Amino acid sequence: MNPDVLTTLLAAGVPIALVAVAATLVVRRRGDRGGPTTPPSTVDEVPTQPSAADAVDATGVPVPPTAGVPTGTAPTPGVPGQGAPPFEEELLEEASPAGAAPPLDLEVPAPAAGRLARLRERLARSGSPLGTRLLAVLSRDHLTEDDWDELEETLLLADVGAGPTGELIDALRTRVRVEGLKDPAQVRAVLREQLLALVDPSLDRSLRTAPSVSDEGARTPAVLLVVGVNGTGKTTTIGKLSRLLVAEGRSVVLGAADTFRAAAADQLETWGSRVGVPTVRSDREGADPASVAFEAVRTGKQAEVDVVVVDTAGRLQNKAGLMDELGKITRVIGKEAPLSEVLLVLDATTGQNGLNQARVFGEVAGVTGIVLTKLDGTAKGGIVVAVQRELGVPVKLVGLGEGPDDLAPFDAESFVDGLLQ
Numbered sequence: 300m301n302p303d304v305l306t307t308l309l310a311a312g313v314p315i316a317l318v319a320v321a322a323t324l325v326v327r328r329r330g331d332r333g334g335p336t337t338p339p340s341t342v343d344e345v346p347t348q349p350s351a352a353d354a355v356d357a358t359g360v361p362v363p364p365t366a367g368v369p370t371g372t373a374p375t376p377g378v379p380g381q382g383a384p385p386f387e388e389e390l391l392e393e394a395s396p397a398g399a400a401p402p403l404d405l406e407v408p409a410p411a412a413g414r415l416a417r418l419r420e421r422l423a424r425s426g427s428p429l430g431t432r433l434l435a436v437l438s439r440d441h442l443t444e445d446d447w448d449e450l451e452e453t454l455l456l457a458d459v460g461a462g463p464t465g466e467l468i469d470a471l472r473t474r475v476r477v478e479g480l481k482d483p484a485q486v487r488a489v490l491r492e493q494l495l496a497l498v499d500p501s502l503d504r505s506l507r508t509a510p511s512v513s514d515e516g517a518r519t520p521a522v523l524l525v526v527g528v529n530g531t532g533k534t535t536t537i538g539k540l541s542r543l544l545v546a547e548g549r550s551v552v553l554g555a556a557d558t559f560r561a562a563a564a565d566q567l568e569t570w571g572s573r574v575g576v577p578t579v580r581s582d583r584e585g586a587d588p589a590s591v592a593f594e595a596v597r598t599g600k601q602a603e604v605d606v607v608v609v610d611t612a613g614r615l616q617n618k619a620g621l622m623d624e625l626g627k628i629t630r631v632i633g634k635e636a637p638l639s640e641v642l643l644v645l646d647a648t649t650g651q652n653g654l655n656q657a658r659v660f661g662e663v664a665g666v667t668g669i670v671l672t673k674l675d676g677t678a679k680g681g682i683v684v685a686v687q688r689e690l691g692v693p694v695k696l697v698g699l700g701e702g703p704d705d706l707a708p709f710d711a712e713s714f715v716d717g718l719l720q
């Protein structure tokens with residue numbers, strides 16, 4: 300964060316987390332009133348104040364803000380039961396960076412650690428998990444050819460994919476024959492080992508979210524571009540990701556470059572405002588997504604935030620169009636900052652269809668990590684294996700539900716343990 304900005308704000312006695320929100324509201328309010336319309340290829344002005352994540356107490360520990368931010372936008376469809384409180388005109392009239400804004404409270408996102416523990420519980424609720432079904436067959440006394448066929452079918456139905464299924468069956472047959480596995484605990488241990496090998500714990504699943512600092516001390520934010528087909532949970536995932544980043548003490552700017560659907564920008568803005576994260580957007584539906592992305596990165600750079608996360612539309616009617624759009628977004632972002640991550644959001648419940656999407660985006664967008672959403676709603680956890688094989692990039696995050704903090708960093712061991720509970 301820019302120390303000058305911080306000093307000025309602190310000197311003015313302004314709670315910094317609130318300034319970002321108040322100023323964002325003013326910007327939105329102007330647009331709502333039909334004031335100066337946003338010219339084509341430009342975006343709304345966005346405050347360059349530090350985020351809530353930068354607030355620290357005397358010991359340097361981040362001071363978590365508290366709940367419930369009024370916003371001028373509609374309740375978010377992707378935030379069940381969490382619609383924004385009613386629009387408060389007086390509040391917006393008075394809001395200004397230096398003014399005495401009423402105490403607007405921000406939500407406290409759940410810490411990243413421990414989130415994946417929820418995976419077990421969610422996988423258990425998703426019907427009969429893959430591991431349980433495999434164990435049931437493997438625990439039979441003498442495994443016949445029919446049993447092996449059943450194992451194979453179970454893996455294929457769970458979307459593990461033909462190649463990895465063959466590998467797993469071969470490995471298990473060898474182990475059962477050589478080691479004469481009988482004891483259920485032994486069978487379980489071997490299955491765990493083999494599943495883990497498929498999910499591959501050696502892959503680097505870290506998210507590159509650290510800003511770079513030049514020798515002269517200039518900070519450039521990490522830029523995360525989020526791509527994927529509409530409906531996979533992209534916008535919701537970015538909302539959840541901004542909370543995860545705030546929970547880790549990062550300052551964040553969001554870029555609403557999904558200009559195809561105006562509500563997507565509202566949705567993103569509402570997510571951000573709940574945790575004090577500003578959104579750069581255009582009020583013009585169909586505005587140039589590349590210019591919004593560019594502006595978001597420039598804003599993040601000027602404000603010296605840690606991370607800029609950019610949403611995209613990614614309609615898949617035509618690969619050439621998608622390639623053009625994502626290519627242009629990538630090029631213009633590159634003028635301001637290098638891309639740190641291209642995250643592909645895939646819906647875990649879509650099976651082969653999801654894999655086809657992964658293939659196209661993999662060719663077009665240079666994906667560096669996969670976010671698998673709706674893992675809570677499927678017994679087909681095998682898609683993790685298939686999609687990693689298909690793209691050769693790791694699953695980095697998983698969506699475990701519709702709640703605001705139902706996004707967790709992926710961990711191979713916890714995932715396999717979830718399958719084998």
Ligand SMILES: Nc1nc2c(ncn2[C@@H]2O[C@H](COP(=O)(O)OP(=O)(O)OP(=O)(O)O)[C@@H](O)[C@H]2O)c(=O)[nH]1
Pocket residue numbers: 376377378527528529530531532533534535536557560563612672673674675676697698699700701705
């Ligand atoms: N159960 C469950 N639902 C999810 C998860 N992630 C997203 N969703 C839901 O999926 C639906 C679609 O999410 P969006 O974020 O609007 O999808 P999108 O890809 O941004 O769609 P466009 O904005 O149209 O491009 C919403 O109802 C979300 O609440 C998840 O991990 N689990």
